[in-house]
Amino acid sequence: MPTLSQAFPASELWTLPGGLRLAFERRSGPGFAFDLRLPVGSAHDPVGQEGSSGVLEEWLFKGAAGRDARALQDAFDDLGVRRGGGVGPEATRMGVSGLLDDLGASLTLVADVLLRPNLPENELPVLTDLARQDLDSVQDSPTDLLALEARRVAFPRPAGSPLAGFAHPPSGTPKGLEALTADTLRAHLEAYGQAGAVLGLVGDLEPEVALGLVAGALGSLRPGRQPRAEASFQAGQRVHVPDEDAEQTHLSLTAPGISPTDPRWLAWQVALTALSGGSASRLFHAVREERGLAYAVSASPVLLGGQGFLTAYAGSTPARAPETLEVMLAELARLPQGLSADEFRRARSGLRASVVFGAESMRARAGALTRDVAVFGQVRPLAGLRASLDALTLEGVNDFLADYDPVSKMTVVTLGPSDV
Amino acid sequence: MSEVPVTPLIHVLPNGLTLLLEADPGAQTVAAGYFVNTGARDEVPSEMGASHFLEHLMFKGSERLSVSVLNERLDDLGGQSNAFTGEEATVYHAACLPDQTDELLDTLTELMRPALRESDLEAERGVILEEIAMYADQPGIRVIDELRADYWGTHPLGHLILGTTETVGALSRDALAANHRARYGAGRVTLALTGAFDSEAVLAWAGANLADWPAAAAPTAGPPPTPVHPAQVRVIADPDLSRVQVAAEAPGLGVTHPLREAAGVLADLIGGENGALYWALLDTGLADSADLAHLEYRDAGSFEGGFSCDPERAQEVLNTFRAVLRGADTLITDAAVRRAARKLAVSTLLRAETPQGRLFALGMDHMATGRAETTQELVDRYASITAADVREVLKLCPLERLTVVALGPLEKLE
Numbered sequence: 001m002p003t004l005s006q007a008f009p010a011s012e013l014w015t016l017p018g019g020l021r022l023a024f025e026r027r028s029g030p031g032f033a034f035d036l037r038l039p040v041g042s043a044h045d046p047v048g049q050e051g052s053s054g055v056l057e058e059w060l061f062k063g064a065a066g067r068d069a070r071a072l073q074d075a076f077d078d079l080g081v082r083r084g085g086g087v088g089p090e091a092t093r094m095g096v097s098g099l100l101d102d103l104g105a106s107l108t109l110v111a112d113v114l115l116r117p118n119l120p121e122n123e124l125p126v127l128t129d130l131a132r133q134d135l136d137s138v139q140d141s142p143t144d145l146l147a148l149e150a151r152r153v154a155f156p157r158p159a160g161s162p163l164a165g166f167a168h169p170p171s172g173t174p175k176g177l178e179a180l181t182a183d184t185l186r187a188h189l190e191a192y193g194q195a196g197a198v199l200g201l202v203g204d205l206e207p208e209v210a211l212g213l214v215a216g217a218l219g220s221l222r223p224g225r226q227p228r229a230e231a232s233f234q235a236g237q238r239v240h241v242p243d244e245d246a247e248q249t250h251l252s253l254t255a256p257g258i259s260p261t262d263p264r265w266l267a268w269q270v271a272l273t274a275l276s277g278g279s280a281s282r283l284f285h286a287v288r289e290e291r292g293l294a295y296a297v298s299a300s301p302v303l304l305g306g307q308g309f310l311t312a313y314a315g316s317t318p319a320r321a322p323e324t325l326e327v328m329l330a331e332l333a334r335l336p337q338g339l340s341a342d343e344f345r346r347a348r349s350g351l352r353a354s355v356v357f358g359a360e361s362m363r364a365r366a367g368a369l370t371r372d373v374a375v376f377g378q379v380r381p382l383a384g385l386r387a388s389l390d391a392l393t394l395e396g397v398n399d400f401l402a403d404y405d406p407v408s409k410m411t412v413v414t415l416g417p418s419d420v
Numbered sequence: 421m422s423e424v425p426v427t428p429l430i431h432v433l434p435n436g437l438t439l440l441l442e443a444d445p446g447a448q449t450v451a452a453g454y455f456v457n458t459g460a461r462d463e464v465p466s467e468m469g470a471s472h473f474l475e476h477l478m479f480k481g482s483e484r485l486s487v488s489v490l491n492e493r494l495d496d497l498g499g500q501s502n503a504f505t506g507e508e509a510t511v512y513h514a515a516c517l518p519d520q521t522d523e524l525l526d527t528l529t530e531l532m533r534p535a536l537r538e539s540d541l542e543a544e545r546g547v548i549l550e551e552i553a554m555y556a557d558q559p560g561i562r563v564i565d566e567l568r569a570d571y572w573g574t575h576p577l578g579h580l581i582l583g584t585t586e587t588v589g590a591l592s593r594d595a596l597a598a599n600h601r602a603r604y605g606a607g608r609v610t611l612a613l614t615g616a617f618d619s620e621a622v623l624a625w626a627g628a629n630l631a632d633w634p635a636a637a638a639p640t641a642g643p644p645p646t647p648v649h650p651a652q653v654r655v656i657a658d659p660d661l662s663r664v665q666v667a668a669e670a671p672g673l674g675v676t677h678p679l680r681e682a683a684g685v686l687a688d689l690i691g692g693e694n695g696a697l698y699w700a701l702l703d704t705g706l707a708d709s710a711d712l713a714h715l716e717y718r719d720a721g722s723f724e725g726g727f728s729c730d731p732e733r734a735q736e737v738l739n740t741f742r743a744v745l746r747g748a749d750t751l752i753t754d755a756a757v758r759r760a761a762r763k764l765a766v767s768t769l770l771r772a773e774t775p776q777g778r779l780f781a782l783g784m785d786h787m788a789t790g791r792a793e794t795t796q797e798l799v800d801r802y803a804s805i806t807a808a809d810v811r812e813v814l815k816l817c818p819l820e821r822l823t824v825v826a827l828g829p830l831e832k833l834e
């Protein structure tokens with residue numbers, strides 16, 4: 001039986017000869033979890049071929065290594081594993097968790113999908129039509145539509161960029177989907193390789209065994225590319241999208257933040273936690289507890305193109321939405337005045353606890369290992385991370401906040417029956 | 421999780437409050453939850469939404485703690501607290517690092533002794549009205565609410581958990597306090613803990629701190645609900661939507677039925693990620709979502725599912741959906757059942773990996789069945805399911821007669 005200990009296990013980071021980085025952490029328990037992140041997402045769709053990454057990911061699972069789509073799915077299910085992942089703006093992820101005995105077979109199946117996909121051309125019309133249906137369904141969801149419009153307004157494609165950028169969802173655009181062919185998608189697949197790819201793995205096995213399993217399955221993955229889409233933030237925009245039928249008016253706020261490699265990163269995290277990290281946080285208290293203006297109100301960090309941004313959301317019925325927006329802006333505007341000692345203490349202890357909670361399940365830990373390597377270039381040791389949090393001071397955070405004024409560059413996009 | 425089997429400990433206080441403790445010294449955190457055996461089905465129609473309203477008001481502070489102090493204490497635990505209201509259960513839960521277990525118990529228990537201040541009512545009413553408006557913007561949720569109303573008729577299992585703007589608008593402090601008195605008695609409450617804690621210490625704490633929890637009259641068990649279950653397709657035309665949402669319901673098995681897990685396997689064979697509906701509707705591109713699940717209540721159950729698609733395809737997709745359900749017997753092979761059962765078993769095992777994951781499996785199952793099974797026992801239940809079990813479920817629940825609701829830009833569907 002393991003002893004009660006807060007000591008954090010050590011992790012290993014290797015780079016395979018082809019470039020794939022493997023972050024491994026040994027953990028007792030019957031399971032395993034891995035999270036493979038390939039640095040190609042919808043922002044890297046070629047201009048005019050929006051939807052490439054989203055459709056390609058679906059196509060990859062339509063059979064591999066001699067198995068048709070159904071046999072492939074059955075093979076995963078025979079292992080009883082849970083699959084996760086999908087396509088985001090900057091990466092495509094494939095995650096699997098299951099019982100340790102099935103780790104090798106699970107890695108092989110993912111390798112089959114990436115290295116030996118059948119890519120049946122007769123499936124393409126169905127897949128592009130499903131992406132079209134997904135775009136249609138966005139029209140029926142005010143929050144999805146708002147998120148999409150907010151990206152369009154805040155992060156338009158830089159002129160001349162060959163990459164489609166952040167202004168469209170993984171399902172693409174109607175025009176982009178029409179332009180997709182088997183050849184364009186096969187060409188796009190060439191980017192999905194070891195360059196910039198990270199696999200986080202947690203399980204109870206010897207590190208060398210873990211390395212051997214991953215190298216054996218994915219060591220021959222094609223070189224791939226690591227495209228970079230620039231997030232060109234448009235500050236100070238104010239756009240309202242009319243939606244006559246929406247029950248609520250939905251508010252999206254975007255402002256510059258701090259990048260992960262900046263020394264002020266943790267101070268920013270503390271500030272965001274005080275702003276929106278719990279039921280005593282400023283936004284929750286001012287908007288929901290004190291005034292009852294909204295059920296959903298939150299702020300969170302978003303990373304795009306290596307930069308950090310603050311985004312905030314709330315939904316209120318139309319008559320109350322102007323007050324909700326006013327209160328949110330007021331809360332953001334008083335950030336430069338700093339946190340109280342209590343707020344600082346609570347936010348920091350919340351972040352310290354989240355270090356443990358975030359590492360508790362193998363699946364969460366595998367995802368965190370991958371994210372650490374992709375975002376910070378290394379696995380942040382949990383003990384070190386806690387020490388860095390402990391080293392923060394109220395004065396240090398407030399010195400940072402004195403110069404952090406998100407409202408001055410805030411872009412606000414609203415969607416609902418009437419302008420706010 | 422620990423390598424040794426952990427057996428949950430059940431202890432009932434003299435007032436009827438149950439303690440359900442599963443200590444795992446190898447865990448890194450502690451999770452705790454008050455599982456209250458009451459929910460929307462215990463409401464009278466004019467007070468629809470009272471259970472959920474109460475759940476919100478519990479977070480507004482006690483006689484001893486103001487709302488601000490309560491919120492600060494919950495955040496001090498690490499911000500892992502929350503609550504949810506269902507048809508038959510209302511659950512308040514939190515988690516923390518082991519050295520904060522005392523504060524966890526104290527704060528969570530204080531939360532369960534709400535002041536229900538008149539002055540807090542109006543702001544929270546506003547929050548709930550916003551929550552109702554938020555879901556009204558989600559057609560996939562609207563269609564399920566409409567379906568359950570058709571399927572259950574006037575039985576409270578067809579209630580809207582959030583209530584309506586009218587019922588929530590009319591709920592008074594007195595009505596909510598009366599609901600609280602009647603439905604939060606010690607006999608309906610279980611405090612469950614999982615993770616790294618000392619069972620003896622918690623038992624001693626409970627003896628000192630929970631003994632004065634007021635008892636209340638035991639709930640009267642009525643006859644099992646009989647769904648109205650009309651074999652009809654009701655169309656709710658909404659020309660402003662671009663897609664059609666269809667939801668369907670048919671009888672299933674209750675939570676205490678011995679074939680309950682086999683019913684879950686049948687639902688997975690038909691409507692899981694690799695189920696027949698996926699291959700008939702998504703793989704062909706006819707619909708962009710399609711599923712079927714088995715819902716369990718204490719004395720009834722149902723199979724509930726649906727799909728979303730282009731308006732002009734709705735009839736074809738519904739016909740295919742019906743055909744898949746009618747042909748469910750062809751899906752029940754030894755290999756397919758083994759595959760689905762293994763997936764459910766592994767998923768049960770992996771969910772139990774963290775104290776928070778284990779808390780819900782343990783607490784919800786105990787409240788529904790009175791059992792407190794180890795994770796291994798739960799896993800074994802799935803591992804032992806046979807094709808004959810699943811066939812028996814289909815015999816009991818033939819899935820031929822469906823209550824259907826369609827929402828979207830269409831006039832007619834049959």
